[in-house]
Amino acid sequence: MAFDSGDRPLHELLSRDMVDIYVGTENTHWILHEKLLCYRSRFFRNIFWRKTGKKESVYGLPDEEDEPFKLFVGWLYSERIPTPRTEEDLSPLLDVYLMAEKWEIKKLMLEVLDAVRTYYHETDTWPSLRRVQYIYSNSDVESPMRQLLVSCVARMLVTGEGMPRHWQSALCNNGQLAVDVILCVQKWNLEPEKIPEPREQSVAPIMKEAQAHGLKTDDDDEKLDWGDGLTPPQSRDQSQADEDE
Numbered sequence: 001m002a003f004d005s006g007d008r009p010l011h012e013l014l015s016r017d018m019v020d021i022y023v024g025t026e027n028t029h030w031i032l033h034e035k036l037l038c039y040r041s042r043f044f045r046n047i048f049w050r051k052t053g054k055k056e057s058v059y060g061l062p063d064e065e066d067e068p069f070k071l072f073v074g075w076l077y078s079e080r081i082p083t084p085r086t087e088e089d090l091s092p093l094l095d096v097y098l099m100a101e102k103w104e105i106k107k108l109m110l111e112v113l114d115a116v117r118t119y120y121h122e123t124d125t126w127p128s129l130r131r132v133q134y135i136y137s138n139s140d141v142e143s144p145m146r147q148l149l150v151s152c153v154a155r156m157l158v159t160g161e162g163m164p165r166h167w168q169s170a171l172c173n174n175g176q177l178a179v180d181v182i183l184c185v186q187k188w189n190l191e192p193e194k195i196p197e198p199r200e201q202s203v204a205p206i207m208k209e210a211q212a213h214g215l216k217t218d219d220d221d222e223k224l225d226w227g228d229g230l231t232p233p234q235s236r237d238q239s240q241a242d243e244d245e
Helices: 034-040 042-048 066-078 087-102 106-123 129-138 144-159 165-173 175-187 204-212 233-244
Strands: 018-023 028-033 058-061
Touching: 018 034, 028 034, 028 066, 034 042, 034 066, 042 058, 066 087, 066 106, 087 106, 087 129, 087 144, 106 144, 129 144, 129 165, 129 175, 144 175, 165 175
Parallel strands: 018 058
Antiparallel strands: 018 028
């Protein structure tokens, strides 16, 4: 069956042919329009519109969850994704996004990306560590959702006061995340004159900060008190010289 890549109205995609999709460990049964499903996704075109062999009409998705797949079906027929209202709403939305990546559905990816971006903007919040870790665990390096979340994290860390301990630990343990944050900051093309130049500044503040974080030096409060019967090294050398005479 030939595939037309141009936009087509919904009524032209509601063909008589239907396919059976079974989702999750409970095998939740969905009956969907074959032409619509294949029009939206190359992944499903390769399954149901094979050029050779027996035509398939049944497919199982045992690794997917019911709630995000329900959102996918809603988008399939409306091309709309509900805007998340609470942080909890992001869970199925991120799963729908991962489906879109696996099933090569660019429009759905863009819809979810914009919904997630809008949520963080309107709530004036940043992605939590667990959200970032979830996406990193289930996506590839070039994933647009990775790029969106790490861009938010980079701004949060650069403009915030100090480094939250849980983020510090995460960056230490996940080298790719740390690299991505640095690469993101590089893309900002900051004006050099607005960035501190350590080669032109005093090193004293660096030493002071290190001491504040626990660096021990010989001018700490734990100095030896030479007035308590201890002999400074120079005095001992002089005493030995006097004895030799």
